[in-house]
Amino acid sequence: MGRSPCCEKAHTNKGAWTKEEDQHLIDYIRKHGEGCxxxxxxxxxxxxxxxxxxxxWINYLRPDLKRGNFTEEEVELIIKLHSLLGNKWSLIAGRLPGRTDNEIKNYWNTHIKRKLLSRGIDPQSHRPINASAVVTDPKNNAAVNPKTEYSSDNGAATSGTTTDEDLRQNGDCYHSNDNSGLEELNLELTLGSGSGSQRSFVP
DNA sequence: AAATTGTCCAACCGCCTAGGG
DNA sequence: TCCCTAGGCGGTTGGACAATT
Structure with a gap:
């Protein structure tokens, strides 16, 4: 059986976009909006x-994109959100206005991972590298190794439909040893206006 | 100056899910 | 209820550029 290709590959361009192609796309979306x-x-x-x-369009041409270097504030927020959500880049991007999932994913892989490692923190578990390697008490597995709560192994993370409710729940899990941080996180997990996802943008 | 190696990021690929018929 | 399609997502790749030898 197999899946039908998403388009007629024989008649499509691939690779880098030209300025003319960009302009065609921008013009069309300005006139007709996103969709289909x-x-x-x-x-x-x-x-x-x-x-x-x-x-x-989403990663490069959208007019509301910020571009440029990530601020220290953005970096810290990404780290916080990643500790709660794991590799749910689109959710993380939804809380950083003007940033795309692809951009955040790339920045994570090239900069933040290294930054955390240099701090002695495991980028996946967000625990000190020594501690994350050993689970001392199976009964408290989730608390000892939060990765089990929010990694790609859990339902919310793999469904692709993670909601703010999931975020709150995962926040509860992650902070089960330290509730003092949760309220702060709920208040601060969005930069800018706090309008949430930018994906509904219509020019 | 040329060759090699490393880094960054735009773009692609394949899978999953929601929604409509 | 099942099947099909489009949209969306995360992982990965490859090319351009920078740094080093």
Whole structure:
């Protein structure tokens, strides 16, 4: 059986986008808005897969994107959110206005991981490297190794439909040893206006 | 100056889920 | 209820550029 390809690959361009392609995409979305990515390339006169158009728009062309270096405040927020959500980059991005999941993912892999390691912190478990390697009490497994609560092994993290409720619940789990931080996190886990996800942007 | 190695990030791939018929 | 499709996500790749030898 197998899946049908998302587009006619023989008739689509791949690789880096040209300025002309970018302009076509921008013009089309300004006129018609986002949506119906599958038919967009044809309608916009682009020889691209719909997925590719969507990605290009979301990660690079959206006018509300910040670009530029991450601030120290953003970095610390990403670390906090990652400790709660794991590799749920789109959720993390939803709480950093002007940042994309791809951008955050790249920044995490190239900068933050190294930063945490240099602090002696395991980037996955967010525990000191020595402590994260050993689970001393199986009864308190979750508390000892929070990764078991929010890693890609748990339901919320793999469903792709993680909600703010999940975030709160995971926050409860993660801070089961230290409730003092939870309230602070709930208040501060969004930068800027606190409007949440930026994905509903319509030009 | 040229070759090699390392880093960064845009883009692609494949899988999953929601929603409609 | 099942099947199909489109949209969305996370992981990975590859090319451009920078730093080093």
């Amino acid at each position: 990515w599958r038919s967009l390339p044809k309608a916009a006169g682009l020889l691209r897969c719909g997925k590719s158009c969507r990605l290009r």
